[in-house]
Amino acid sequence: DAGVIQSPRHEVTEMGQEVTLRCKPISGHNSLFWYRQTMMRGLELLIYFNNNVPIDDSGMPEDRFSAKMPNASFSTLKIQPSEPRDSAVYFCASSPVWGGGTEAFFGQGTRLTVV
Amino acid sequence: SQKIEQNSEALNIQEGKTATLTCNYTNYSPAYLQWYRQDPGRGPVFLLLIRENEKEKRKERLKVTFDTTLKQSLFHITASQPADSATYLCALPNDYKLSFGAGTTVTVRA
DSSP: OOOOEEEOSEEEEOTTOOEEEEEEOOTTOOEEEEEEEETTTEEEEEEEEETTEEEEOTTOOSTTEEEEEEETTEEEEEESSOOGGGOEEEEEEEESSOSSSOOOEEOOOEEEEEO | OOEEEEOSSOEEEETTSOEEEEEEEESOOOSEEEEEEEOTTSOOEEEEEEETTOSEEEETTEEEEEETTTTEEEEEEOSOOGGGOEEEEEEEEETTEEEEOOOEEEEEEO
């Protein structure tokens, strides 16, 4: 398996523009997580899906952020409108069956720069 | 509030020595604790899991201890090599969430 695949790897956009980050989890994994990583705040969980259903989006910073998982093999994280403070590395991770100590498999991340 | 604290300073060690990293937590009652490695420009990669009823876990040159009384885990890299240079993160479960510490950056000098 190719692992968790994220696209794009790098994104530079202007403030106010819409940004869409994409993730393909590992086949057969039923849990999917979106994290954001910055120097100041480290790795923060934004949202968690189980079997394509959003379970908890309390980590989503504002209404400007939204996430979807239309099927088991695809998820998106959208920021509209984007702001410079959204600049960070965004990671998608998947897990076979969450709970009981299952490890999380991370993608390579998308480095977002909002200018 | 819940906190996960790792060595605040980066660790610089000589090749062949043992690196010891600390993960302290408050207001958690984890059934297990995980350690991940992160290289620059890459996502974290799982290394080891230790359960609350396990005192110690080993994997090759890595050793993890877990003291639920002290609320602390220690992560050891023995016979360190330059290839071990990376950031190491501890992670604790909280319901369905996996919360991470800030990480400790280890640099092994040849």
